[in-house]
Amino acid sequence: MDSILEVRGLEKSYEGFTLRGVSFSLPRGYIMGLIGPNGAGKTTTIRLILGLARPDRGEIRALGLDASTGGAAIRSRIGFVHEAPSFYLHLTVAGLASIVARFYPRWDAGLFRRLAWEFQLPPGKRVYALSRGMRTKLALALALSHDAELLVLDEPTSGLDPVFRRELLERLSAYIQDGNRSVLFSTQITSDLERVADYITFIQDGQLVFSATRDEVKDRWGLVKGGLELLDERHRRFFRGIETSAFSFTAVTDDVEAARRRFSGRDVVIEQASLEDVMFYLSKARAGTGPTAEEGGSSPLGTGRDS
Amino acid sequence: MTRLLLKDLKVGALFLWLIGLIYFLMTVQFVVFGHDAPLFLASIALAASLVASVLVVEWRVDADRFLCSLPVSRSTIVRGRCLSILAAGAVSLALWVSGGLVGDALVGHAGSVTPLWATFEGVVGFCLTIVGLTTLFMPCYFRFGIGKGSAIFALLLIPLASVDAAGSLVLLRDAAGSLGPRAMAAAVPGSLVRHAMRQAHQDLGAAAALVLFSLVGAVMLWASVALSIRFYEKREF
Numbered sequence: 001m002d003s004i005l006e007v008r009g010l011e012k013s014y015e016g017f018t019l020r021g022v023s024f025s026l027p028r029g030y031i032m033g034l035i036g037p038n039g040a041g042k043t044t045t046i047r048l049i050l051g052l053a054r055p056d057r058g059e060i061r062a063l064g065l066d067a068s069t070g071g072a073a074i075r076s077r078i079g080f081v082h083e084a085p086s087f088y089l090h091l092t093v094a095g096l097a098s099i100v101a102r103f104y105p106r107w108d109a110g111l112f113r114r115l116a117w118e119f120q121l122p123p124g125k126r127v128y129a130l131s132r133g134m135r136t137k138l139a140l141a142l143a144l145s146h147d148a149e150l151l152v153l154d155e156p157t158s159g160l161d162p163v164f165r166r167e168l169l170e171r172l173s174a175y176i177q178d179g180n181r182s183v184l185f186s187t188q189i190t191s192d193l194e195r196v197a198d199y200i201t202f203i204q205d206g207q208l209v210f211s212a213t214r215d216e217v218k219d220r221w222g223l224v225k226g227g228l229e230l231l232d233e234r235h236r237r238f239f240r241g242i243e244t245s246a247f248s249f250t251a252v253t254d255d256v257e258a259a260r261r262r263f264s265g266r267d268v269v270i271e272q273a274s275l276e277d278v279m280f281y282l283s284k285a286r287a288g289t290g291p292t293a294e295e296g297g298s299s300p301l302g303t304g305r306d307s
Numbered sequence: 308m309t310r311l312l313l314k315d316l317k318v319g320a321l322f323l324w325l326i327g328l329i330y331f332l333m334t335v336q337f338v339v340f341g342h343d344a345p346l347f348l349a350s351i352a353l354a355a356s357l358v359a360s361v362l363v364v365e366w367r368v369d370a371d372r373f374l375c376s377l378p379v380s381r382s383t384i385v386r387g388r389c390l391s392i393l394a395a396g397a398v399s400l401a402l403w404v405s406g407g408l409v410g411d412a413l414v415g416h417a418g419s420v421t422p423l424w425a426t427f428e429g430v431v432g433f434c435l436t437i438v439g440l441t442t443l444f445m446p447c448y449f450r451f452g453i454g455k456g457s458a459i460f461a462l463l464l465i466p467l468a469s470v471d472a473a474g475s476l477v478l479l480r481d482a483a484g485s486l487g488p489r490a491m492a493a494a495v496p497g498s499l500v501r502h503a504m505r506q507a508h509q510d511l512g513a514a515a516a517l518v519l520f521s522l523v524g525a526v527m528l529w530a531s532v533a534l535s536i537r538f539y540e541k542r543e544f
Contacts, residue, residue: 047543052543071380076378086369086370088368090321099313099314100377102313
């Protein structure tokens with residue numbers, strides 16, 4: 001499959017944070033969701049893709065070009081929305097668009113006007129007078145107005161009202177319909193991804209947990225609920241994350257078929273794990289802390305898998 | 308680069324009133340006091356204010372991140388900024404000369420001394436002062452950003468300005484025996500440069516001196532831009 005974006009062995013170190021060996025591939029015509037808890041490395045990954053920071057190691061190829069040498073050429077074909085868009089506040093919406101337009105050879109002024117109208121962005125309104133959500137809409141309008149082949153959106157749905165959020169997701173789905181364009185967007189709102197993402201890439205503590213199709217994630221990951229007496233050491237090691245209460249446990253596994261075999265005939269409930277479940281249990285497991293008995297009546301346990 | 312220049316014009320348009328204000332003030336002081344030295348200073352200050360106003364706006368909105376996410380290379384951003392600074396210098400030069408002409412038409416020359424804006428060394432000295440300041444400022448700015456960069460630029464500027472002022476005082480004392488009313492000229496930046504230019508003008512002729520100083524300016528700018536690009540490419544946003 002023709003990849004629009006390929007990330008291989010990406011590494012970047014900052015004080016107190018290291019992105020380690022992140023690899024994934026986004027084919028043309030698909031939407032990939034980048035998920036992970038706060039500080040997982042999502043924004044760092046996006047900054048590296050856009051050339052706002054330089055990787056210590058690894059390779060990024062976007063639109064067939066090497067990002068280390070073709071930065072400007074790549075960015076001319078990418079539409080980018082930052083989680084906190086930085087615009088010239090004293091300029092009007094139209095004034096800002098006229099600055100941005102000069103940098104993109106395929107800028108479509110008519111499309112921008114239409115999007116601004118649809119997003120209820122008055123052309124004469126100054127940027128400082130726009131709310132955070134409206135600024136995100138402005139960033140989206142700018143990103144969508146130059147026929148970008150790849151949209152890179154960093155937490156685009158935070159700060160948006162639910163109505164526009166859903167509208168945005170519909171737009172993203174429509175955007176890739178020609179099979180030539182793709183979207184990479186990071187979010188913590190996993191329900192957004194369940195709605196539109198074809199691929200899910202999960203990063204935690206700077207490391208890739210998985211990068212797979214949404215269907216693979218659905219098929220592989222499951223929640224297992226049962227009595228605490230079933231949870232011996234061997235089973236504990238099997239699960240990727242566990243939460244226990246006084247009498248029962250809930251655990252997440254990335255091999256639901258193996259879980260079915262393992263607990264066959266036992267009194268457990270095995271169900272499909274949502275992305276939020278996966279994120280929640282993996283984050284808990286990694287942190288090694290969780291709600292105390294006083295707070296929530298349960299205590300998290302360690303994770304790990306046996307071979 | 309022109310896209311970046313136009314961007315700076317648009318961003319800086321908010322502060323264009325500075326031009327009118329400083330133009331008015333410098334013409335008034337020239338008419339009232341009849342001395343052209345402050346005109347020079349005011350024009351340099353105008354160029355610095357125009358540049359600083361755009362940079363402060365950009366710093367406030369974290370524009371580096373915005374600019375670097377556009378399809379433009381870091382080296383083009385540096386060259387564009389250099390072009391914008393030189394454009395601000397050109398506007399200031401035009402205002403300085405025209406301000407001088409207007410003041411001169413109103414009150415005539417101050418004494419028998421040819422005003423600075425009407426001399427070869429005055430005009431070329433102005434250009435070289437702008438180029439010198441740009442050369443020094445750009446690597447500081449692109450390495451450290453506007454806040455820390457300006458502070459380091461100021462620290463570098465203080466010894467240079469002190470040497471220039473001291474040299475100017477010596478030159479004036481040697482020329483006139485005592486400073487007297489010409490002491491004001493010691494406050495005009497680039498006195499040593501202008502002295503060197505006057506000498507070159509006398510020894511080589513106007514055309515050769517112009518070529519020589521243009522080459523010096525070009526080399527300084529080239530080195531500054533090259534260093535700034537190296538610095539800026541290492542910055543992360």
